Amino acid sequence: MACYIHHRGDNANQSHAPRVRGLCGFLRWHGGEMSGPCCPCPFPLPLSPSEIRPEQLRLGGLVGFMGYDVSSLVIEGLTWSLPFVGLSHVALVVPHPDEGTAVLLESTTFCKRPCLVGKQRISGVQYQPIRQRVAEYFGRAYYYPLIQLLTTKEIIDLDFFAGKQRGRTYDYLGAFRSRATPGGLISWAFCQENLSRLFCSELCAAGLREVGRFEDRNCSVWNPNRLCRHQVRTGRHGRPLRIVTEH
Numbered sequence: 330m331a332c333y334i335h336h337r338g339d340n341a342n343q344s345h346a347p348r349v350r351g352l353c354g355f356l357r358w359h360g361g362e363m364s365g366p367c368c369p370c371p372f373p374l375p376l377s378p379s380e381i382r383p384e385q386l387r388l389g390g391l392v393g394f395m396g397y398d399v400s401s402l403v404i405e406g407l408t409w410s411l412p413f414v415g416l417s418h419v420a421l422v423v424p425h426p427d428e429g430t431a432v433l434l435e436s437t438t439f440c441k442r443p444c445l446v447g448k449q450r451i452s453g454v455q456y457q458p459i460r461q462r463v464a465e466y467f468g469r470a471y472y473y474p475l476i477q478l479l480t481t482k483e484i485i486d487l488d489f490f491a492g493k494q495r496g497r498t499y500d501y502l503g504a505f506r507s508r509a510t511p512g513g514l515i516s517w518a519f520c521q522e523n524l525s526r527l528f529c530s531e532l533c534a535a536g537l538r539e540v541g542r543f544e545d546r547n548c549s550v551w552n553p554n555r556l557c558r559h560q561v562r563t564g565r566h567g568r569p570l571r572i573v574t575e576h
Contacts, residue, residue, distance in 0.1 A: 381472050381570040383460040386422050386431055388484055389475035389542060391533060391566055392459070393557050394418040396468040400439070417468075419553040421533045423491040424484065425456065433457045434491045436532045438499050441465075446495060453498040454527055456491070464574040471569035473557055475542065483540040490539040500526035503549055522547045530556045537565075 386392070393416040395401070401417035420435035425445060432445060436454045442462065444455035463470040479487065506520055524535055530553045537543035542565050545551070551559075560566040 379570055380573045382573055383463060386459055386472055386572075387475065387478065388422050388424060388431060388487060389479045389537070389540065390422040391473040391557055391560065392420045392422065392433060392463075392572065393471045393473060393553060393569060394420070394466055394468060395471070396466070398467050401468060416471075416553040416557060419530050419533050419557060420457070420462075421491075421536045422459070423456075423536070424488045426488060426492050431459065433459055433462055434494070434532065434536065436497070436499055436527045436529045444495070451496060454494045454496060454532060456495065459572075460574055463572050470572040472572050473560060473566040473569050476565060476567055477542075479540060487536060487540050490536055494527065494532060494536075497524075498526050500528040500531065503531055504528035504552075506550070520547065520550050522549045524548065529553060 395415065396417040418435070418437065420433040422431050423434040424430070425432045427446070434454065434456060438452045440455070440457060440462070441450070442457060442465070443449050444451045445458060446456050500523075503523070503526065524531070527535070530551045531548050534543050534545065534548035534551045534556055537560075538545070538548065543560070557566070557569070561568055
């Protein structure tokens with residue numbers, strides 16, 4: 330059910346103004362100035378303390394993917410993580426620009442599902458449904474919850490940021506440069522931020538910085554493992570919970 334709609338018209342002054350439908354309930358669940366205890370839907374089976382369902386994810390959270398395919402294992406190795414232990418991809422939980430539900434904002438070239446906005450496959454920044462994306466992923470997905478819930482203004486800012494980035498092409502060179510090898514570490518010192526193209530963790534870092542949950546000036550040097558570890562270590566995000574899609 331649509332709870333929050335952010336209208337982007339041709340007028341630049343109108344593009345940042347929210348058009349609200351049932352905003353109170355949406356903000357109460359996802360944070361905002363009206364935050365409070367709320368659980369909008371029953372869950373059919375009890376979960377362990379280390380698990381969570383897609384419907385429970387809140388805005389501003391990170392979703393880390395641990396892939397089992399060859400490309401994922403290579404990425405995990407290049408970012409100082411053991412195979413089948415570290416992350417190979419990361420996405421950010423944002424509001425759907427038309428329906429108001431929580432969805433994933435990610436930059437990827439491997440997703441076969443079309444973007445929720447535009448209904449076309451994109452090699453780069455796109456919106457994806459949480460449940461279907463996790464269920465179809467060859468590997469595991471983990472949710473890093475945002476410790477301090479977003480305010481109303483921050484939710485609107487995050488929505489606006491996501492809309493501006495959608496469709497940007499994937500940054501292959503940036504993804505390679507963010508590796509945690511000796512050569513990659515040296516390149517960090519000379520790398521300047523460039524958000525014209527985006528790889529996954531670069532996108533997430535920039536989105537979190539937009540709402541004051543990330544402090545670094547250069548989002549272009551952060552890989553998935555480094556970003557998630559940093560956010561947990563600094564207390565902005567909680568420890569990961571495995572996302573469970575089975576009923």
